Amino acid sequence: MRAEPQPAPYSPDPQILELADWLAVPVRAADFPMHELRFRNRRWDRAIGLGELSDEQWIAHFGRFEPLPDNLPQPLAQRYHGHQFRVYNPEIGDGRGFTFAQMRDANGRLLDLGTKGSGLTPFSRTADGRLTLKGAVREILATEMLEALGTYTSKTFSVIETGEELERGDEPSPTRSAVLVRLSHSHIRIGTFQRLAVLEEDEHMRALVDYCLANYPGSPPPEDAPGRDEPAAQLMHQAAERLGDLAASYMVAGFVHGVLNSDNMNITGESFDYGPWRWLPLWDPAFTAAYFDHGGLYAFGRQPEAIHWNLAQLAIALRRISEPEPLLAAYNRFGECYTAAMARRFCWRLGLTGGDRDDAIRLIEAAERAMREGRLGPDAFFFAHRGGRGTEGELADALAPFEPIVDEHPYWSDAAPQTILIDEVEANWAAIAERDDWQPLHDKVTALRRMGDAMGEPPAPAGHSN
Ligand code: AMP
Ligand code: MG
Numbered sequence: 121m122r123a124e125p126q127p128a129p130y131s132p133d134p135q136i137l138e139l140a141d142w143l144a145v146p147v148r149a150a151d152f153p154m155h156e157l158r159f160r161n162r163r164w165d166r167a168i169g170l171g172e173l174s175d176e177q178w179i180a181h182f183g184r185f186e187p188l189p190d191n192l193p194q195p196l197a198q199r200y201h202g203h204q205f206r207v208y209n210p211e212i213g214d215g216r217g218f219t220f221a222q223m224r225d226a227n228g229r230l231l232d233l234g235t236k237g238s239g240l241t242p243f244s245r246t247a248d249g250r251l252t253l254k255g256a257v258r259e260i261l262a263t264e265m266l267e268a269l270g271t272y273t274s275k276t277f278s279v280i281e282t283g284e285e286l287e288r289g290d291e292p293s294p295t296r297s298a299v300l301v302r303l304s305h306s307h308i309r310i311g312t313f314q315r316l317a318v319l320e321e322d323e324h325m326r327a328l329v330d331y332c333l334a335n336y337p338g339s340p341p342p343e344d345a346p347g348r349d350e351p352a353a354q355l356m357h358q359a360a361e362r363l364g365d366l367a368a369s370y371m372v373a374g375f376v377h378g379v380l381n382s383d384n385m386n387i388t389g390e391s392f393d394y395g396p397w398r399w400l401p402l403w404d405p406a407f408t409a410a411y412f413d414h415g416g417l418y419a420f421g422r423q424p425e426a427i428h429w430n431l432a433q434l435a436i437a438l439r440r441i442s443e444p445e446p447l448l449a450a451y452n453r454f455g456e457c458y459t460a461a462m463a464r465r466f467c468w469r470l471g472l473t474g475g476d477r478d479d480a481i482r483l484i485e486a487a488e489r490a491m492r493e494g495r496l497g498p499d500a501f502f503f504a505h506r507g508g509r510g511t512e513g514e515l516a517d518a519l520a521p522f523e524p525i526v527d528e529h530p531y532w533s534d535a536a537p538q539t540i541l542i543d544e545v546e547a548n549w550a551a552i553a554e555r556d557d558w559q560p561l562h563d564k565v566t567a568l569r570r571m572g573d574a575m576g577e578p579p580a581p582a583g584h585s586n
Contacts, residue, residue, distance in 0.1 A: 121529070122573045128226035130169025132190040135230060135335055136222060142324050143312070144196035147218050150239025150249065152299065154283025155183035158253075158558065159260055161277045163569070164303055168223050168231060182301045183280040185238065191221040197241035201318060202311030202383030203433060205417055210318060212311070212383055213243030216250060219307055228586050230335045233277060234307050236300040236393075250286050253279075253296035254549050255395070257561060261548065262375075262394040263302075264565050265540045268572030270468060271369040272581035274304040274392035290411070296553075305390045306336055310359075310434045311383035317437035325441050329355050336388050338362070338583045342453075347446030352438040355387075356450035361583030362389025363431050364457025365465075367424040372465040374400040374498030378409035380418045380426040382433045389583060399540050400498055403491035428454045461582055468579050471507040472522040479521040486518035503537030531574035538571045540564075 136143070157175055165171045170188075173181070180186045187193055195218035201210045218241065221233045236259070237251025256279045266273040278301040285294035308328070316325040329351045338358035341348040345357060366389045370377060377384075378396040386392055396410040405421025413419075418426055431454055435447040463480030466487070467473065475483070491501050504510050507524030548564055551557040 122576055122578070125164055125167035126226040127166040127171065128169055128224070130189075131224040132188065132221065133224050133230060134190075134192045134222045135331070136196065136219060136232075137192070139324075139327060139331055140196055142199075142321065143328070144198045144214075144219065145242055146194040147197045147241045148239070149185035149195060149218075149235075149299075150282075152183065152282035152284065152297075154281065155179045156281040156283070157183075157278075158256075158281050158298065159276065159279035161275055161303070164275045164277060167225050168303065178278065179280060182233075182278040183282070183299060185220060185235075188221045188223075191223070192219065195220050195235070195238070197243060198307060198312065199243075199315060200309050200311040200383055201315040202309065202381050203314075203430075204381045204383070205413070206429075208314075209383075210315070211243075211245060214241055215243040215245060215247060216241070220301065229305060232304050232307050233301050234304055236302065237282075237297065238299050248286065250282075250284065250297050251300055252286055252288055252291055253281055253298040253552070254291055256298040256300045257549055257552065258397070258545060259300055259302075259394045260561070260565065261540055261545060261568075262397050264568045265399070265538075266369075266373060266375060266391060267578075268538070268568045268575060269369075269373040269375075270465065270575060270578030271373050271375070272305075272366070272390050272578075274302045274390055277301045277303040302392065304386070304392055305388045306332075306386055308332060308387045309383050310385040310387065310430050310437070311381075312387075313434055313437040314382060317440050320440070322440050325438070326351070329438070329441070332387050333358075337585045339585055341450065345446065346449050347443060350442060350446055352442035353446035353450060356435060356438060356442075356447050357453065358583045359387060359389070359431060359434055360450045360453045361457050362387075362581065363427050364454050365389060365461040365582035366391055367427040367458050368461035368465050370423050371420075371462065372469050372498075374403075374420075376400065376407060376409040376418070376420045377423065378413065378418055380423060380430065382430045385427070385430045385434075387434075389581060398542060401541050402495055402497050403488060403501070424458055428458075457582065464579055467522065469502050469575070470505060471525045471527065471576075472519070473525055474523045475521040479518075483518040483522070486515045490515050497539070499537045499539040503532075506532055525576070527574070527576060529574035531571055538567055540568070 197214035197218045217235045240249035260276045263276045282297045284297035287293045341357040347353040384393045398409040408416045408419045508519045551560045
């Protein structure tokens, strides 16, 4: 069984104000014609002390963006650059979102409430600053499924429908609008560092590194790491551990993010920003989520490589304030961190303990072969073989060093596993689009949370000390 997020009193702590002069621009939310509350995250609102808000108060804060007490006086659109499909883009930044508030949870983690679709900012370029309601529904489904599968992910905190008609090339238009609030462990991206490097703002770079080390603490670099006392090296080691774990968690979840650009890489390693994502229907390294990803750069099997490439961009940015050796040493740990995380997360999803790293590697290889040969997707595979059940041949041999975790959750006796393949996403959306029927979506969220409950406590994210 999985414990609910621990309730906490509201504990505002807008640390970002320390950096705000150069990191961000104060902005205003759009004045929307309608505020219809569509999704309120009842698991996470109480974890940051906001469980007692009435729905009217909720809409005032997360639809009209009236400041929360003792928090940011005005929303802040963050400045950042980034590589998009390997092309450097200095024109981006929070073009349809902002940081709205920061607070601590029961473990002292510093969390942000950030928006998507809250209106125009100086970084909107020629776009409208809005989010489609379908985009919001997709983000709910992605975050709930990933959370259930143990991925360290942002949470969809609130979705309010806003009554505008939007034009989009990839949805029948006009299409409905929404404003989404996500609960996230920072919104500092690799692209935030890249911008400071390009603008040669070395003092700001040092201040940002110090801010991350202080507010997102992790473990120290290995004993033998060169320059292990230097802040930039420490951050790089944390990033290698966190991003190695992120890459592994996508592979174990069978998830294809779709847009692994460096502006979508959180320095905490938390997964976020869900656009054209897909879950794998069958185990296929070449499976690509985004229809505009013609070369398959962010295909399922290339995600670890894409994330490692982004880590290199962080090292290149930090090079302005550090010697190369300490950064390179951290960068080179990515593979080892990834492999360790794969072993840990794969065994967790299968409901196993024991075995060593080599046993886990052998098991993963046998499992991949079983999925390919049996034409199975990861959801079906992990469900069929929970705790090692139903195996024979090579797979049974590979399981021998492991012990099943004893769990008797009724989910494991269901006829079929939970999945969130594209047809079901579209069916959930169609009920809303055609009949304004939100029940299938709410039922799905309930079913995904039940699966998360059956999965048990997720693995702790790597590279964090709280
Ligand atoms: P994404 O692909 O969602 O990570 O977005 C990349 C960049 O485009 C970010 O700077 C976004 O803020 C911006 N962006 C995406 N959609 C919109 C929109 N509808 N209006 C304004 N900016 C947008
Ligand atoms: Mg983004």
